Amino acid sequence: MDKPERKPREIGMVEAILLLIVVVGVILVNSIFLKIGTGLSVLSVAMIVAAYGMLFLRVPWEKMLDEILKTFQVGMGAVLILLMVGILGASWIISGTIPMLIRYGLQLINPSVYLLIAFLLCVVLGVAMGSAWGLIGSVGLALMGVAQGLGIPAPIAAAAIAGGAYVGDMWSPFSDIPNLAAATTRGNSFDVFRAMIPTQIPALIVSVAFYLILGIMTSKSGSYDNSSVLAIQNTLSGVYQWNILLLIPPVIVIVGSVMQFPTIPVLTSSALVAVAQAVIHQGMDFAAAFNALYNGSVSNTGIEAIDGLLSGGGMLNMMSLILIIFCAFIFAGILEGCGVLNPIMTKLTSVTKSRGLIILISMLTGILSIYLTASVYVAIILNTRIWAEVYRKNGMSTLNLARTMAGGISNWGMIVPWSGGVVMIAGVYGIGWTQYVPFLICTFASMFFIILFGFMNKFIIPLEDDELELTTTVE
Numbered sequence: 105m106d107k108p109e110r111k112p113r114e115i116g117m118v119e120a121i122l123l124l125i126v127v128v129g130v131i132l133v134n135s136i137f138l139k140i141g142t143g144l145s146v147l148s149v150a151m152i153v154a155a156y157g158m159l160f161l162r163v164p165w166e167k168m169l170d171e172i173l174k175t176f177q178v179g180m181g182a183v184l185i186l187l188m189v190g191i192l193g194a195s196w197i198i199s200g201t202i203p204m205l206i207r208y209g210l211q212l213i214n215p216s217v218y219l220l221i222a223f224l225l226c227v228v229l230g231v232a233m234g235s236a237w238g239l240i241g242s243v244g245l246a247l248m249g250v251a252q253g254l255g256i257p258a259p260i261a262a263a264a265i266a267g268g269a270y271v272g273d274m275w276s277p278f279s280d281i282p283n284l285a286a287a288t289t290r291g292n293s294f295d296v297f298r299a300m301i302p303t304q305i306p307a308l309i310v311s312v313a314f315y316l317i318l319g320i321m322t323s324k325s326g327s328y329d330n331s332s333v334l335a336i337q338n339t340l341s342g343v344y345q346w347n348i349l350l351l352i353p354p355v356i357v358i359v360g361s362v363m364q365f366p367t368i369p370v371l372t373s374s375a376l377v378a379v380a381q382a383v384i385h386q387g388m389d390f391a392a393a394f395n396a397l398y399n400g401s402v403s404n405t406g407i408e409a410i411d412g413l414l415s416g417g418g419m420l421n422m423m424s425l426i427l428i429i430f431c432a433f434i435f436a437g438i439l440e441g442c443g444v445l446n447p448i449m450t451k452l453t454s455v456t457k458s459r460g461l462i463i464l465i466s467m468l469t470g471i472l473s474i475y476l477t478a479s480v481y482v483a484i485i486l487n488t489r490i491w492a493e494v495y496r497k498n499g500m501s502t503l504n505l506a507r508t509m510a511g512g513i514s515n516w517g518m519i520v521p522w523s524g525g526v527v528m529i530a531g532v533y534g535i536g537w538t539q540y541v542p543f544l545i546c547t548f549a550s551m552f553f554i555i556l557f558g559f560m561n562k563f564i565i566p567l568e569d570d571e572l573e574l575t576t577t578v579e
Contacts, residue, residue, distance in 0.1 A: 112163045117447040123156060124444070128486075131477045136522065142481045143428040150435035157442035172437030179433055182287035186422050186429075188371040189278045189293070190400070192357075193233065194417030195378035197401040198393055200344040200386055201353050203414060205232055206243060207340045210333050213247075215254050219319035220312060222247045222261065223268040223546075227308070230272015232354065234279030235416070236525075239269040241532050242336075242413035248533055249332040256322050262535045263543030264315055266518055270525070271308075271546045274514040275300055277361075280425045284481060285510045287429045288436065288488040289502035290571070294367050299503045300511050302563035307549035314545045339405045345385050353378040432485045439489055449493045459498055460559030463508055466491045467551065470513035478524075480517040484509045501565040512554050515547040 115123070127149045134140035134148065157163040196202045209225040225247075229239055244265040251261035274281045277293040282300075286292050353374040360370030375397065382388040382396075396402075400418025403411040439445055456462045466487060473483035488505060495505045518525035519541055526537045557563045 168441035171441035190422035199378035226268030236273035259539035285506035463558035
């Protein structure tokens with residue numbers, strides 16, 4: 105006689121919360137004590153949830169696998185964009201586009217507006233390069249030397265430099281944060297970039313006014329030592345040939361984004377133009393230039409900070425983040441298959457009817473997740489899974505959630521004391537987080553405008569057609 109098939113059971117609220125506490129605990133131990141990478145850490149907790157689902161919830165593996173494959177299908181568009189971002193980054197370096205932005209950006213340094221220029225320069229370079237840490241350890245280090253010569257307090261200068269680099273990084277369509285936010289919600293990094301414009305522009309305006317006034321108040325007249333800046337400028341001028349045409353590749357991307365042309369063809373066009381410029385203007389061999397799109401750029405200027413900044417890009421250098429995203433897809437699919445988030449989402453949907461309150465609470469849980477896991481990546485992965493359905497059921501596209509995650513919590517990677525960003529800034533600048541955090545005006549302004557516009561019901565991105573098919577909008 106055949107044994108009756110055991111039907112899957114629904115997980116209870118307390119049970120789901122306890123399981124998530126175990127997940128966070130394992131990630132925390134992996135990160136702080138075992139020093140296990142983010143991707144492997146996420147994969148390990150995915151296997152824990154899968155084992156629990158099969159043993160205690162009686163969920164068949166086939167159901168989890170189906171959900172994993174569905175998640176991959178939804179998120180692969182963002183992964184393709186990420187590969188193109190790697191190609192674009194390498195092409196802009198070998199063409200001389202990014203080095204030229206650095207070269208002439210440093211020329212704008214002036215004692216009375218030092219903080220303002222340092223902030224804006226790091227924002228622009230952060231958007232162009234999508235790398236906060238690379239900027240902090242190279243151009244940022246030179247800017248800190250200038251601040252010392254000007255007599256500007258180091259914590260304020262560090263806030264302008266690191267804050268600008270992080271803001272540019274989290275807003276850049278070429279950065280890991282918007283790409284991860286897009287991969288775990290919807291759209292691609294350029295969609296996330298556009299979604300952040302209404303909240304980021306006013307935050308930048310507030311920051312410009314703040315750093316301008318503060319710079320005038322703290323700057324001192326007289327000469328200053330700009331030898332570190334001159335060293336970078338002279339080194340770059342000795343390696344690259346400058347030409348106004350080197351701005352064409354970013355112009356292609358900006359115009360294509362504004363006109364809402366298909367993203368991949370726009371990025372491909374920009375990269376190919378940059379490769380042609382590397383051959384024409386920089387005298388680079390075509391085969392070497394084309395191979396850089398895959399392997400990345402390798403800088404040999406002789407200055408370690410510059411070589412670290414201008415070495416990278418390429419498809420291979422994107423693989424680490426792509427593997428993290430793949431692990432996130434597996435984790436998300438298993439959570440979905442086991443229904444772990446269902447009771448939590450049901451409760452959140454019933455108690456949070458206000459869009460502003462949803463945005464506020466999701467931002468707070470995201471920040472709390474960074475404190476618990478010491479990882480912005482993990483915080484984004486966890487919270488996008490928890491909040492996506494809540495956003496949709498309240499008539500908001502999950503691009504709003506991506507904006508909350510990227511613009512609202514990602515900069516906390518340089519605020520949470522045990523995060524990598526704090527360690528990085530302390531190691532490079534010798535400044536503790538309590539000293540510079542009060543001056544991270546753009547970080548807090550960005551959070552403020554995201555929350556404010558949520559409660560005002562302004563700039564809320566409505567549900568797309570495919571999202572309407574997933575849920576019923578709450579009237």
